[in-house]
Amino acid sequence: xxxxxxxxxxxxxxxxxxxxxxxxxxxxxxxxxxxxxxxxxxxxxxxxxxxxxxxxxxxxxxxxxxxxxxxxxxxxxxxxxxxxxxxxxxxxxxxxxxxxxxxxxxxxxxxxxxxxxxxxxxxxxxxxxxxxxxxxxxxxxx
Amino acid sequence: xxxxxxxxxxxxxxxxxxxxxxxxxxxxxxxxxxxxxxxxxxxxxxxxxxxxxxxxxxxxxxxxxxxxxxxxxxxxxxxxxxxxxxxxxxxxxxxxxxxxxxxxxxxxxxxxxxxxxxxxxxxxxxxxxxxxxxxxxxxxxx
DNA sequence: GTTGAACCTCAACCTAGGTTCAGGTCAAGC
DNA sequence: GCTTGACCTGAACCTAGGTTGAGGTTCAAC
Numbered sequence: 484x485x486x487x488x489x490x491x492x493x494x495x496x497x498x499x500x501x502x503x504x505x506x507x508x509x510x511x512x513x514x515x516x517x518x519x520x521x522x523x524x525x526x527x528x529x530x531x532x533x534x535x536x537x538x539x540x541x542x543x544x545x546x547x548x549x550x551x552x553x554x555x556x557x558x559x560x561x562x563x564x565x566x567x568x569x570x571x572x573x574x575x576x577x578x579x580x581x582x583x584x585x586x587x588x589x590x591x592x593x594x595x596x597x598x599x600x601x602x603x604x605x606x607x608x609x610x611x612x613x614x615x616x617x618x619x620x621x622x623x624x625x
Numbered sequence: 626x627x628x629x630x631x632x633x634x635x636x637x638x639x640x641x642x643x644x645x646x647x648x649x650x651x652x653x654x655x656x657x658x659x660x661x662x663x664x665x666x667x668x669x670x671x672x673x674x675x676x677x678x679x680x681x682x683x684x685x686x687x688x689x690x691x692x693x694x695x696x697x698x699x700x701x702x703x704x705x706x707x708x709x710x711x712x713x714x715x716x717x718x719x720x721x722x723x724x725x726x727x728x729x730x731x732x733x734x735x736x737x738x739x740x741x742x743x744x745x746x747x748x749x750x751x752x753x754x755x756x757x758x759x760x761x762x763x764x765x766x767x
Numbered sequence: 768g769t770t771g772a773a774c775c776t777c778a779a780c781c782t783a784g785g786t787t788c789a790g791g792t793c794a795a796g797c
Numbered sequence: 798g799c800t801t802g803a804c805c806t807g808a809a810c811c812t813a814g815g816t817t818g819a820g821g822t823t824c825a826a827c
Binding site for chain 1: 671674677678681682684685686695696699704705706709710712713714716717720721723724727728730731733734735737738739740741742743744745746748750751753
Binding site: 490492502523524 | 803804805806
């Protein structure tokens with residue numbers, strides 16, 4: 484383990500995250516409580532990489548709680564692919580549903596840019612069962 | 626204008642929205658303040674349709690503030706297509722960006738389900754500049 | 768005339784992912 | 798020894814779109 488010598492401002496800059504986010508992640512258990520010197524946090528360079536991992540996982544669609552699960556699992560010695568595959572398999576259908584909903588929105592909005600209706604009440608875009616809309620309904624089945 | 630004879634519970638059921646949402650929309654200016662009988666709201670049947678319009682617009686990706694803009698504009702006599710086209714044209718790039726981001730997430734997650742790495746630190750999925758990730762970066766340009 | 772369902776208002780609460788603020792400490796340069 | 802910048806804690810605040818709860822009224826049936 485490398486020496487704990489970085490101050491929070493430097494870690495923030497290197498990792499491209501805010502100082503307040505670093506303290507927040509620590510509170511949320513995504514980062515271990517770092518060593519202190521005179522009350523101030525001192526981080527090892529590995530922390531920068533851990534913050535980058537957190538960032539990538541967030542971009543991939545994981546919540547901070549899911550990221551914490553992933554990090555905790557590997558911290559405890561489990562192989563990375565184990566929890567990662569499980570989380571990804573659970574997240575994938577959510578993201579696919581998001582894509583499908585967003586594509587329906589796009590189709591509706593595209594139709595709307597060509598709308599010439601005088602009133603919303605009579606506009607086909609706002610009358611349910613019209614095709615571009617059907618895909619927009621939220622899933623109320625379960 | 627039809628008679629104001631519906632109670633809030635009936636409007637909620639017909640429109641498929643919650644009672645608390647109806648009161649909330651009234652506070653937010655999406656519904657006009659309805660007539661009262663002994664302190665209780667009495668709605669005209671048109672309210673049900675207005676709630677359906679709100680619902681469709683929400684599904685299409687508009688915020689309540691945007692929906693209010695749309696409704697206010699047409700309430701004031703403007704043709705529906707005028708504000709609708711403007712709002713849709715502004716919303717469309719947002720939704721297209723959302724689709725692009727979600728597709729990048731999907732690709733990353735798909736790769737992750739096949740990951741066999743032992744550690745996150747050495748996993749290519751978490752090393753930036755690796756391709757599936759490049760599309761995931763949030764737009765920090767503007 | 769009383770019960771119970773449906774309604775009322777106002778304020779507080781919820782999620783997620785942080786940010787901001789107040790009030791205080793620490794470290795380095797002059 | 799004083800200033801300045803970086804840091805500390807804890808609590809409050811933010812968005813969006815509502816929901817929930819407390820405490821009180823009204824309506825319809827029996």
